[in-house]
Amino acid sequence: MRRVFVAPCLALLSVLLGSDALQVIGGSVTVVQGDTAVLPCKLTDTTEDLTQITWQRRMREKPSNDNFITVRPNEEPRFVNGRDDRFKYIGNFNDKNGTLQLSNVALKDEGSYTCIFTLFPSGTQKTEIPLKVFVPPITSIKDNLPTLGKEEVLFATCTAAGSKPPAEVRWLTGTFADKVRMTTNSTQYDNGTTTTVSSLFGVPTREINGRQVRCDISGDSLTKEISLPFTIQVYFSPTEVNIRQISEDTFECVAAANPEAKYNWNRSGQSLPQPGVKVEGAKLQLLSLTSDLNGLYQCEASNTYGSKHSQLYVHVASGTCSAAWTLFGLLFFLNVIGAAVWCYYKSGYSQKRRRLVLKDSKNGTNGEAEMLAAKTSQLADVESKNGQYSTCTEGTTSVSLQTG
Ligand SMILES: *[C@@H]1O[C@H](CO)[C@@H](O)[C@H](O)[C@H]1NC(C)=O
Numbered sequence: 001m002r003r004v005f006v007a008p009c010l011a012l013l014s015v016l017l018g019s020d021a022l023q024v025i026g027g028s029v030t031v032v033q034g035d036t037a038v039l040p041c042k043l044t045d046t047t048e049d050l051t052q053i054t055w056q057r058r059m060r061e062k063p064s065n066d067n068f069i070t071v072r073p074n075e076e077p078r079f080v081n082g083r084d085d086r087f088k089y090i091g092n093f094n095d096k097n098g099t100l101q102l103s104n105v106a107l108k109d110e111g112s113y114t115c116i117f118t119l120f121p122s123g124t125q126k127t128e129i130p131l132k133v134f135v136p137p138i139t140s141i142k143d144n145l146p147t148l149g150k151e152e153v154l155f156a157t158c159t160a161a162g163s164k165p166p167a168e169v170r171w172l173t174g175t176f177a178d179k180v181r182m183t184t185n186s187t188q189y190d191n192g193t194t195t196t197v198s199s200l201f202g203v204p205t206r207e208i209n210g211r212q213v214r215c216d217i218s219g220d221s222l223t224k225e226i227s228l229p230f231t232i233q234v235y236f237s238p239t240e241v242n243i244r245q246i247s248e249d250t251f252e253c254v255a256a257a258n259p260e261a262k263y264n265w266n267r268s269g270q271s272l273p274q275p276g277v278k279v280e281g282a283k284l285q286l287l288s289l290t291s292d293l294n295g296l297y298q299c300e301a302s303n304t305y306g307s308k309h310s311q312l313y314v315h316v317a318s319g320t321c322s323a324a325w326t327l328f329g330l331l332f333f334l335n336v337i338g339a340a341v342w343c344y345y346k347s348g349y350s351q352k353r354r355r356l357v358l359k360d361s362k363n364g365t366n367g368e369a370e371m372l373a374a375k376t377s378q379l380a381d382v383e384s385k386n387g388q389y390s391t392c393t394e395g396t397t398s399v400s401l402q403t404g
């Protein structure tokens with residue numbers, strides 16, 4: 001991940017003194033923040049006596065060239081303006097090698113380092129080594145949490161913060177590039193780092209919800225491209241709530257929503273479970289098919305964006321098998337007609353009730369729902385007195401169940 005660059009072209013400083021061709025070999029160094037830099041420095045082609053090696057530096061925060069380390073023969077290197085243990089003399093005095101190592105490089109270390117050899121009798125020879133520090137960006141994606149709508153909105157931003165040199169940030173949207181729009185802008189700070197932000201816009205529709213995109217970040221401060229996956233989420237409150245029968249005695253409440261809806265069942269305004277009824281998330285199970293369970297059940301689907309409810313009218317027909325066959329036979333024909341009429345009546349009634357319920361949910365009052373519950377139980381009473389045997393399932397809002 002981390003890299004150290006040593007520029008291939010070594011700075012050569014050549015000074016002619018008498019017949020000696022003195023040279024101080026240095027270089028320029030680029031290092032990634034946090035890494036270790038080696039500042040090379042070596043004096044060649046001299047037979048003169050070396051008495052001291054001195055290092056000076058100049059940085060953004062301290063623009064004057066000041067000594068910071070001196071090295072003398074048979075002595076520990078000495079810090080001049082305060083100790084900094086990140087520096088280590090790794091050269092060899094007898095070899096006239098002044099190489100210095102700097103570990104855990106910080107951005108503020110960027111600057112120019114000067115290596116000075118003090119010779120006897122000729123004086124000093126030096127070279128300057130520029131140190132460049134690269135800073136990899138801190139990358140992130142921020143979801144703007146768009147909700148369903150018809151106008152273009154910001155979906156998300158992808159940020160490469162504090163990169164040096166600036167990073168390149170771009171969204172890869174694949175097959176639906178025509179449905180989105182991108183903008184990129186950047187801010188440069190005094191310390192030389194740059195924050196680049198790329199924004200992704202589009203119309204927050206149900207179709208675009210769940211689409212996979214990617215944000216790619218690249219640049220010289222990164223050894224390899226960073227790829228951040230992102231799933232476009234369009235948030236919406238539960239839309240049409242449906243109750244479906246999944247087995248003879250079990251019902252399930254279903255609603256599209258993002259994030260997924262949580263379900264809550266109750267019966268005529270009283271919370272569930274109650275004896276004979278089992279509730280498990282979206283599912284409602286009637287444990288015993290007895291007329292005790294008759295009534296109006298409500299399922300509410302909700303998430304952080306809103307809620308919606310739907311109703312289920314349950315009627316367990318309380319017919320008894322002890323009814324005389326003759327009576328049954330006599331009534332059979334009438335029953336068939338009665339069932340048909342009842343179904344017809346009830347489906348019309350249910351539709352009306354559904355409309356009322358919708359109105360009720362808008363008004364946010366319970367009054368009408370309670371009135372309806374009363375009406376429907378009246379209906380159930382009438383029906384059970386008639387000994388109705390037929391099963392009449394109507395849409396998803398009303399079900400009439402037959403006992404064994
Ligand atoms: C100077 O010392 C450093 C560190 O020990 C070494 O890597 C480098 O090769 C030496 N330079 C020369 C020119 O010998």
Ligand SMILES: *[C@@H]1O[C@H](CO)[C@@H](O)[C@H](O)[C@H]1NC(C)=O
Binds near residue numbers: 185
């Ligand atoms: C991007 O540009 C907008 C408007 O041009 C500006 O308000 C915002 O601060 C910029 N963001 C960055 C990170 O530069």
Ligand SMILES: *[C@@H]1O[C@H](CO)[C@@H](O)[C@H](O)[C@H]1NC(C)=O
Binds near residue numbers: 107162190
């Ligand atoms: C550079 O400056 C910015 C803005 O002041 C700051 O957020 C960031 O941390 C700095 N970066 C470094 C590496 O010091």
Ligand SMILES: *[C@@H]1O[C@H](CO)[C@@H](O)[C@H](O)[C@H]1NC(C)=O
Binds near residue numbers: 266300
């Ligand atoms: C029952 O559900 C309805 C519809 O979701 C809701 O308006 C009512 O407050 C609930 N009652 C109780 C007691 O939970």
